[in-house]
Amino acid sequence: MNKNITNKDTYAGIMYSMDFMYWYTYLKRRIAKGWSAEEVSFLLGRAPFYYSDFERMHNVGGALEEERMLLDRIYQDSTTESMTFHRERYEANEERLVRVNIEDERFYKDYEIIIPWALASKESYTENGKTKIRSCAVPDLTFREWKEEESLETVSDATIDIREKLNRLLKSKYFKEGRAPDEIxxxxxxxxxxxxxxxxxxxxxxxxxxxKAGLLYIRNVDGRYVIFEI
Known part of the structure; x- marks a missing residue:
């Protein structure tokens, strides 16, 4: 009898609450797209492990400072996941530890995010001199990422489609001045x-x-990969 083996992974990182909001937003966007972390690294023009390091919370603040504008362009969305952090008056805005637990099954990954902040489900506001209460969106801190499995037919169709488009771009001298992966x-x-x-x-x-065919080459421009024609 075959048993499913669950691989468990856990990691943690230090960040400010606003950085967590962006980190969480980009994690959920990637999952919604069905992309891997390596694919996002490619679109950013970075090394394959680059975005995985960000998701594993290595230097979140620094990475956000460098990548936020480009990530918003890649996802064509500059909104953030809605969340309201509840903080007592005596509490300072400081970096805190966030932990992620992942159970990696054959067809999906289950995420559990443990945060040190209290999230408000309601908040008060004033309207026409009266204090009112409204609901706040609370992010889902346990969710599932399904693993994409493509059929051979789908891969073949995508390969043909990409090859035809890239050949047209080559003929039009599209790569002459250099193009970033996200542009392409x-x-x-x-x-x-x-x-x-x-x-x-x-x-x-x-x-x-x-x-490999000798028609294009990669150049490192200001720390990012750019594609040029030969």
Whole structure:
């Protein structure tokens, strides 16, 4: 009898409450897109492990300072997950420990986020001289990330679609001045076909095939990878 083996992972990091709000927002956005952390690293023009380090809360404040604007552009969304932190008057705004527990199953990952702040479900406000109460959104700190499994047919269709688009871009001298991965992805992402979705990994594979063919090359520009034509 086969038993499912659950891999458990836990990690923690120090951050301010506002940094947690952004960190949580970007985690939920990535999961909603069905992208891996490595795919987001690719879109940022960074090394494969870069975004995984951010999600594992290594230097969250510093990473947010560098990447927030680009992440909002990549996700085409600058809103944040709504949350209201309750703080007593005597409490200072200081960095605190956030912990994440993950149970990694075959088809999904279950997340549990443990935070040191109290989140308000209601808050008071004044309107026309009267004090009123309204509800506040409370983020879900336990949730599931499903693992995407593509069929061979889907991968084949995506590969053909990307290859055709990249060849057209090459012919138009699109890469002559250099292009960042997120720029290229915005150009090739739309397929117009309901059954076909292009993921960053499809673009990455397509670009690397052209690099191996000697048609493109990668240059490090200010710490980010940029794609140029030969």
């Amino acid at each position: 992805f915005q150009v090739v992402e739309f397929t117009g076909q309901y059954h076909l979705q292009i993921f960053p990994r499809h673009l990455k594979d397509g670009l690397y095939n052209l690099i």
